[in-house]
Amino acid sequence: MSNATELLNFFQVKVETMEKEWEFEAPGDPVLTADMDTCSEALAQLDDVIMHTFQQCVYHLTKTLYSLLPALLDTNPFSSDEKEKEKDGTRVYRCSLMLSREACLSPPLTSQTFGYLFFFTNTSLLNTLLERDGLFSWSRAVQIRTNLDLVLDWLQGAGLGDIASEFMKKLSVTVNFLCIPKTRLIQSRVSAPSCGDSIRTSSPQIRGRGFERAHISRMKETGNDFCI
Structure with missing residues (x-):
């Protein structure tokens, strides 16, 4: 190619x-x-x-990637038994980058290729995250945030950080929301007429039913009424 x-x-x-x-x-x-017509054809x-x-x-x-991405949601980065699984998230990126360099792929084509990979990563993980209620907890969110940071740090070191951050923005913002401590959610409910509106304002990338499900699950965790 x-x-x-x-x-x-x-x-x-x-x-x-x-x-x-x-x-x-x-x-x-x-x-x-x-x-000239022959050349054009x-x-x-x-x-x-x-x-x-x-x-x-x-x-x-x-x-x-589809078979490896769930590890970013399911593995515990703080467990020594699963340290090797952290590498699954970067394995495809690392091999793809190595092949693109060996083949002397042009920078624009390399950026386009990884743009597609990061777009797929964002969409696949975000859909999985919003479909599985078991992931809507602070402890799981912290694990996911750590796994995601490990991948983003590696991509930054590989010179792909800007592209990855651009295409994974929605996933990152959603995980950040799930990482909000219970006490802060409770304080938001007390201090603001609508904490849902407050969070939407501070995180405009979160929209639609995905936000509603994530927000409701976190408020259930705090034991408070929903405020969307």
Whole structure:
């Protein structure tokens, strides 16, 4: 894919230069026009090959990620028995980055590839998080936050921190909300007419039914009435 992309960029520039030269030297030449049409078709096919290859790469990477991501929600980073499982969250990213460097993948294509991976990570984990009531507790939230921080720290060190933070923002904000201590939730209820509105204001990325379920579960944990 990397080689094909380099070829495509090279030929696109070359063909554009040739078109300008031929328009000046032999305008309207039917033979040259036919040759240019052939070149355009070849470049279009090469572009299709690159796109198909890119889609297949992303598909197989996300398929592997799907089986490893639950470890970020389920493992206890403070347990020595599960230290090795922490590496599952970064394994696909690490291998993908290594392969992209070995193949000399261009920086824009590398960023695009990891953008898809981080988008998938955010969506998959956020959906799982909001579907499983057992995760709506302060202790579990702290574990998830720690696991997520370990992954983000590794990505930052690998030069992918900005992209990861951008695409995982909603997941990070949701986990931060679940990490709010019970006492603070109780104080928010007492001091504000609607603590739901207060949290929405401070965390505008949290929206919709996912917020409602997370908020209700945390308020149940405090033993207070719901205030949404």
